[in-house]
Amino acid sequence: MNTKEGYLKFNCVWEDASFDFPDNLFETINPWRNKLHEKGLVGCNSEGIGYGNVSIKTSDGRFIITGTATGHKKTLSKNDYALITGYNISENRVFCTGRTRASAETMSHAAVYESNGTITSVIHIHQLQLWNNLKGVLPTTDAAIEYGTPQMAFEIMRLFKETGVSRQGIFVMGGHEEGIISFGKNLDEAGKVILEYFKSLGK
Ligand SMILES: [Zn+2]
Incomplete structure (x- = not known):
């Protein structure tokens, strides 16, 4: 049992099997993921730990997300994605199918879709300079709340209720260093808002 109050270990119920990944969704998500990787916004750090992820909703209301431990790969195939078939925020539990398991940050994506x-x-x-510049300027989750916890998911939902985040399309994860989340009615919208801020750094 973790000693941190209210902390529940992320629990991924994984079915190691391929799933139906429509080509049009793959051809939408994959170029964006590769572009973000090229810019270092999704990738893996010097310790080999992957960061960043991208997801897209399916026509039946579920979502497909980049798999855990794919950050080191320059380009991804369909096998590097997982389909989220269900989740329970309070229990910090995610159900997924794929040849890779879903990231511990899946719940943050689910909280955005729920909202x-x-x-x-x-x-x-992940981008340290942007995180430092935008923290407290854009809607920001409470710094005391760590990623991968049910509290982070509830905190994201609070931002949607209490701030103009829906309009802005982007928020900062105050308790998750370097962490920023964007979203949109389509992936181009979600990607553009990130790239505009990234460009403002002169990158
Ligand atoms: Zn992160």
Whole structure:
């Protein structure tokens, strides 16, 4: 049992099997993921730990997300994605199918989809300079709340209720260093908001 109060270990119920991944969705999500990887916004750090993930909603309301431990790969195939078939935020439990398991940050994506039914795409990136610049300027989750906890998911839902985040399409994860999330009615919208801020750094 973790000693941190209210902390529940992320629990991924994984079915190691391929799933039906429509070509049009793959051809939408994959170029964006590769572009974000090229810019270092999704990738893996010097310790080999992957960061950042991209997801897209399916026509039946579930979502497909980049798999865990894919950050080191320059380009991905369909096998590097997982279909989220269900989740329980309070129990910090995710059900997924794929040849790779879903990331511990899946719940943050789920919280965004839960908060606004018009959102079809979510991007989570890591960028220290942007995080420092935008923390407290854009809607920001409470710094005391760590990623991968049910509290983070509830905190994201609070932002949607209490701030203009739906309009802005982007927020900062205050308790997750470097972590920023954007979203949109489509993936281009979610990607563009990130790239515009990234460009503002002169990158
Ligand atoms: Zn992260």
